[in-house]
């Protein structure tokens with residue numbers, strides 16, 4: 312008999328597995344819960360894909376989208392025209408990110424587009440200034456910057472690179488401050504931050520600083536397994552960039568809008584980046600929209616340019632889509648009355664405490680880490696050797712957790728938790744209980 316989903320190829324999935332093992336189809340959602348085609352309702356501890364920060368029932372965003380569809384479902388933002396909502400959103404976003412001194416917004420259709428835009432603008436900035444050799448990019452190993460060739464070239468995770476090589480020339484990677492696994496065998500996070508920063512500066516110098524356009528980093532690494540740097544790390548990266556005339560791109564696709572317990576990851580670490588990549592929670596996941604924010608430092612170089620080098624010959628059909636812009640404007644209004652960072656921080660602490668207890672109780676947890684409402688459990692079959700737990704066991708744990716009423720994200724040997732930022736303490740308990748049950752099921756299978 313023909314199975315469902317045979318015609319579907321999914322992102323980040325082997326298309327062969329889908330033929331025998333069709334995905335769960337989600338059919339509806341309410342609050343922080345999702346319901347599947349079998350009528351099972353579970354708590355969404357993935358938050359869509361780190362993006363549904365306000366949950367699934369935010370009526371003001373839905374209304375704004377519906378109204379915009381009636382008024383103006385689309386218009387382009389290419390030269391000479393734009394839409395009223397696009398304009399308003401650019402103003403509101405520069406205000407929203409005033410603390411980061413962001414002066415301009417360039418709209419995109421999502422995170423990968425925002426990264427691509429930031430990389431291009433970084434190169435262009437140096438070209439306008441006559442620094443024409445600065446074309447190289449440096450990123451962190453385990454960093455994730457989307458799937459376009461630019462972003463994927465600077466991604467530092469072999470998993471996302473291996474099947475698509477070769478990549479853009481001029482992209483280099485240095486160690487990230489991951490205390491659980493690093494080439495320095497260093498567990499102390501402040502010391503590790505120094506070592507990684509030293510490696511970065513060494514790379515810059517060995518590349519010749521006048522060839523490096525930008526360093527890109529996530530303030531907290533997300534898809535690479537929720538790696539939380541020491542608070543000294545991003546400021547050290549900023550300092551190295553400043554010392555060598557290099558731009559700093561903060562990829563805030565996950566970390567902007569409260570997920571870490573601060574409004575942005577850059578703010579969390581007290582850093583002002585030169586470019587910021589946004590997407591995901593910008594529309595609460597209800598419409599595909601992204602933005603690259605450009606700091607005041609870069610604005611004049613582009614705007615005062617007279618020889619054409621400042622012209623932005625880059626953009627997307629859906630740059631500044633009015634429906635997306637309307638959704639984002641409604642999100643920003645919601646955020647004025649919804650103190651997401653505080654809830655993220657409080658619930659995040661409860662979650663972290665609970666996960667630490669689970670680590671004591673289950674030998675499968677090699678490392679439990681996170682900040683705000685982004686956490687990961689790194690599962691291992693042997694704690695002392697840190698052997699990654701195999702794929703089948705990971706799948707079994709994920710399925711058992713689902714059977715116990717919670718959706719988590721299994722990625723390699725990481726279980727990633729990124730629930731909506733509106734969860735309550737009871738929801739945190741539900742998540743912890745379900746994980747407990749999932750890991751107990753694995754123990755039962757082995758004993």
Ligand code: PMP
Pocket residue numbers: 421422423424426455456457458529533534562563564565590591
């Ligand atoms: N950058 C980061 C830090 C991300 O986490 C992601 C998506 N998870 C992207 C870029 C790419 O975003 P998108 O999938 O919307 O293209």
